[in-house]
Amino acid sequence: QVQLVESGGGLVQAGGSLRLSCAASGRTSSVYAMAWFRQAPRKEREFVVAITWSGGITYYADSVKGRFTISRDNAKNTVSLKMNDLKLEDTAVYYCAAARYLIGRAQQSTNYDYWGQGTQVTVSS
Helix, strand or coil, rough: EEEEEEEEEEEECCCCCCEEEEEEECCCHHCCCEEEEEECCCCCCEEEEEEEECCCCCECCCCCCCEEEEEEEEECEEEEEEECCHEEEEEEEEEEEEEECCCCCCCCHCCEEEEEEEEEEEEEE
């Protein structure tokens, strides 16, 4: 089992920045990739970004390319998401997820075995 705990959400004005962190514990040696998904009110959960744990290969949703940056700290078992130039449409609950394998596309939520409880990000005008 792997436990994931997100932190760093909050309220920010449009154009501002925010950093989310996800701390992994438990059987982290079994993790192949970690990702962030988000879910806005009345919308389905959507992929944001993923990173492979060892090689650091990244995958970004088009909507966040150039604004969001994912990074990892293998020694601390943490993944961070730096979000710049935030827009109103970035408002959502952000979830950290971990996958033991990636079959097909990293964007598929079915790849991810473990999920955090989510952290709210609210962007105001």
